[in-house]
């Protein structure tokens with residue numbers, strides 16, 4: 083499903099009030115959503131989604147066969163959080179800051195998808211987010227992140243500090259603006 087006019091309007095309004103936090107004037111395209119979620123299905127385990135916004139990646143995950151009750155959505159913006167709660171009632175919705183994420187150890191997270199604007203965040207915040215994600219992500223699990231920038235949005239020093247490696251997955255020209263998708267995972271010993 084593509085973005086509705088009301089989703090686009092809500093996005094634009096949210097961007098006008100919190101430009102650095104929302105960091106895009108429109109939701110991602112279905113092409114970008116497909117690229118971000120192409121390695122995830124119902125067998126991946128629970129899926130953590132950071133910054134779902136209006137839920138374009140969430141819908142792509144459901145299309146891939148992931149069940150709503152496998153989803154943990156972390157969204158800081160109250161308007162987006164209210165929309166997501168109504169749209170995905172069986173998902174776990176955490177209205178708050180991704181860097182303070184704390185989940186029950188019973189949740190086995192197999193993959194994480196992030197729409198967070200890492201490039202507009204202070205380095206310390208990105209550090210906190212990586213800590214939170216990889217603390218919950220099972221062995222072999224990956225974090226999928228997109229960026230509008232020309233390289234991986236996590237600098238190599240930060241990847242090194244967390245023992246991570248990043249690989250470029252795909253460039254998606256049909257998005258506003260065009261975006262690249264990266265997979266971040268733990269380095270193999």
Ligand SMILES: C[S@@+](CC[C@H](N)C(=O)[O-])C[C@H]1O[C@@H](n2cnc3c(N)ncnc32)[C@H](O)[C@@H]1O
Nearest residue numbers: 103106109110133134135157158159179180197
């Ligand atoms: C670029 S938008 C992406 C939205 C959606 N994933 C998409 O691609 O259309 C960034 C999203 O991250 C959320 N966000 C920004 N900082 C956050 C934080 N620290 N914790 C949780 N959500 C955050 C914003 O509210 C917004 O929904």
